[in-house]
């Protein structure tokens with residue numbers, strides 16, 4: 461995320477509400493960060509050092525994978541499930557990034573780059589613009605199987621990489637990276653970040669089988685996937701770019717509003733327009749709390765919000 465990581469990460473933060481894999485440059489040097497930042501290049505790329513994962517870590521991956529595959533079979537968007545198959549993601553060990561990159565590159569010309577953990581937003585945007593997805597190399601501890609402070613390899617790989625096998629989503633994310641560099645120049649990264657939060661980490665999509673989850677935040681969570689699709693608590697609102705940019709969110713609980721697309725082309729098309737006029741308009745409007753719906757919303761379900 462674009463705010464200081466210290467303001468975002470708390471020891472009780474649930475996995476489903478973890479921060480995005482970005483941070484401020486200032487925070488990069490903060491001792492709070494997990495991960496080894498001593499062996500990386502100027503782009504924050506390090507080695508995966510796959511041989512260093514322990515048998516216990518591979519076993520923890522197996523547990524996480526088995527649990528989430530069961531959840532995603534029921535609740536995930538077909539595109540995500542297809543992506544899992546295309547990647548042939550290993551069920552019983554931490555994936556080798558070089559092997560996955562080879563498969564991914566053949567499909568959409570994206571590759572995975574290993575990073576020590578959270579990286580600064582400018583480096584993150586630049587990687588995306590060059591079709592490189594940063595994936596954290598370390599895996600959570602066994603006591604963090606349900607809750608995690610920072611994104612780990614399971615969140616980044618299991619949650620994000622499958623959709624990168626989908627050409628139009630892959631193109632959308634590259635364009636997001638390009639827009640990120642523009643947003644830094646314009647001072648509007650907060651607005652753009654809400655698009656990542658709601659439409660990459662916590663996005664829903666509706667199709668023939670009804671509403672399904674495709675966001676990495678919920679799909680790497682043991683419990684938010686079902687909540688996002690089935691619960692009567694959150695609002696489910698039709699995607700609107702400017703509306704999303706105006707919407708506040710919480711990182712310490714399940715989302716109170718989810719935005720729903722009909723297909724990934726909708727996201728890509730929205731991303732193709734010039735953002736400067738949209739930023740100028742949105743900056744003059746009040747922030748919308750995640751608990752609220754507004755008159756212009758196409759609300760698919762009004763949430764009961766009891767859990768908020």
Ligand SMILES: [Fe+2]
Nearest residue numbers: 480481611676
């Ligand atoms: Fe993420």
